[in-house]
Amino acid sequence: MVMSVQQTVQMAQRPAKTKPTKPAIDWRGRLLDRAPFLVACLMLALIVGIYGSLQSGVFSLDELNLDTAAAMTLMLAATGQTIVLLRGGIDLSIGGMISLGTVIAATRFTDDASTTALWALIILALGFLIGALNGLLISLLKLQPFLVTLATWSILNGIAMIILPTDGGSIPSWWVGFASAQLLGLTSPVWMLLALLLFWWWFRATRVGIAIQATGSNEKSAFLSGVSIARVNLVTYGLSGLFAAGAALFLVTQTGAGSPTIGKDYILPSVAAAVIGGVSLFGGRGHLAGTLIGAFVLTLIGNLVFVLHVSSYWQPVASGVILLLSVLASSVAEKAARNRAQ
């Protein structure tokens, strides 16, 4: 076939057709995208499997209620942390906020329900405000989130010490009883877990949620698209503080007392839970479901170490190994996805 040059040039320049044909779904790509999350699920299944084979009664509602209660403080803290990580930041101050929350609760909560409710609201509001302050400082001073929240962690910790120098105080029994309240055979922590997922499903589809993710994905692009970075920081860290305050309010149902130092135990595990669940430390990618699975993994490791009758010092060792495996899985999946894209 001979074509004239004219025809050839026209052929090259003819605009492409825009027939919106229904494209085939890229299943393998989607699978690879979710690989870190799937690996986390697999790990949880494995841990539950081993745990179940060593201990009777693991596959029961009771066990679910128990484990969720054990994991809920971490889950709440990690929910806030997930939002911050999605933004591409990190929040160390949640340690201080959790401690502060528990000591305020332990010194102010009374048997009078309305007083207690008022103070619970004050703690939540304080959490949001302190978080928002973090966000404000990060935007205004253009400082690293790591440094700003390290500083506020220290400040909040100090204030908690001033309020209650040693572990103690008291939490009214009706507040403690909240954690074991049941509805349809499920305790309140399980309902909270479902509520968290529902919240996430909603939050991630709102404009604010999308703006936070977008800012974590590429801050410059988000700015050029009209996002107010300062407002995103305010909301992101505000929500993190709010969830940390919520974690404190739940934590006191488990301990029945306040502690000015307990919060630090949740800082790095909250990051670890998110990372195990496939949330990227570089922002823009991740899902709360993964974080919650990660929190379960970290909590159940403790149970597993207990039933294996080995020294409890093995728990952090196991947690560390799992963290490494998760990061490895994400990086392998990321690499595979990149190779495919080329």
Added chain:
Amino acid sequence: MDLVTVNGLSKRYGGIVALSEATFSARAGEVHALLGENGAGKSTFIQILSGAVQHDGGSIVVDGQDYRPANPDAAQARGIAAVFQELSLIPDLSVEQNIWFRHEPRTWLGTVNRTQMRLKTLALLEKYNFPALRPDQELRRLTLAERQIVEIAKGLAKDPRILILDEATSALPAREAEWLLNLTRQLAAEGRLVIFISHRMAEVRAIADRLTIFRNGSTVAAHEADAVSDNEIVTQMIGRHLDRLYPERVSTATDRIALGVKGFSSGSRLSGVDFALREGEVLGVGGLQGHGQRELFQALFGATKASGSIELWGKPVSIGNPRQALTGKDGIALVPEDRRGQGLLLTKSVRENLTLSVIKRFTENGLLSRQKEAALVKEMVDFLRIKAGTPEQLAGTLSGGNQQKVIFGKMLLTQARVLLLYDPTRGVDVGTKGEIFQLMRDLAAKGYAILFHSSDMPELVHVADRVLVMRNGRIAATLEGVHISEEEILRAAMLETRAA
């Protein structure tokens, strides 16, 4: 009446004057081209118009009202949208989420109404006859060209009265570029104003009603497009006569083979590529975009894996990664396509960028010799005529053409003598383009061997000694001498192989 009138606009960044006393006026319903070398102030001008930065002095009047947007949102509220050269897209969102970002249709719960969003996306793509895009695909999976198209869709989604296209065609293959040119006419016919920035004169000629020329931060002239010649435009842009864009092509190729490639294959994108690049030769690589050119360059540089054999200066080598490619006096160096992402550290100084990969050359007994480094940096800055205040100026603050020169300098300092230039003039102004072509010929004359890809076909035709035309990951033809022409390249790229 004019839709936009700009008077005495100025903007400073610290001590650097980016714009001084710039004027501009444009009507609704026209395509208005903005011309000027890189660093002439075009970018600053459109950043001000689009609300990304604020001006220090002067006035902008849009539709009879004073205009001073505090941020991109405020600009959009007044009906002004920009399609940026540095894209404003979010890698982790889907195509449609990017198009409607911050303007998503919502449900009563405040969540994104996905059905509505999909329908609006399809309607938009249909209305402007967009090249095929998958609305649900994540942006980071798209090629540069596809991203550029999404960026255009995002601009149009705001239904702007003024659309600014900043070098939007430079990332597009021929067919999509043609589509965009048609689109600008369609938009103008709808009564919108399109402000169009391009370094390709033919495009400006094809679509612009009027044009404004910037130089050194000021407006030099404004013309009706058909009342001015190419030569006058170029003269006004650079402030002097540019004798010719393309240097004289004197072949300096020897018989010695610098880079011999046999049976080179990589995945599905490259299959059985054979060619020989000779000492002193500029060998062009052409063809329609997406036929293996990028993969060839990446694989030769060791950035992606490939099978087949490579001989450098007669010796078989295996290149597993860029470090191996760069090693030694006889290595291979690459000027990548995406200079901001891959080649240049924007927050480092010109000096650091130049010497980063060759730090060993200035090290004595494990210590860095600042004097040696400074001497070589000065030599390179002078040789390439990099316009930087001092070598300590941050690379990110240089104009596009000067950034590209820094990458050239970085590559030359590696002492590699086989150079892979992948679209080195993309987004570079016409004056610097000429300098880069001259530099390529000078290097070839010194015995360098250069493999050269350009998305602008005339560059291949006028600069290369021979042109390899790629189709479906293979070399479809090798053109030499009088056979090198746009028609022959297209013919080989699209039709059956013919002997050269």
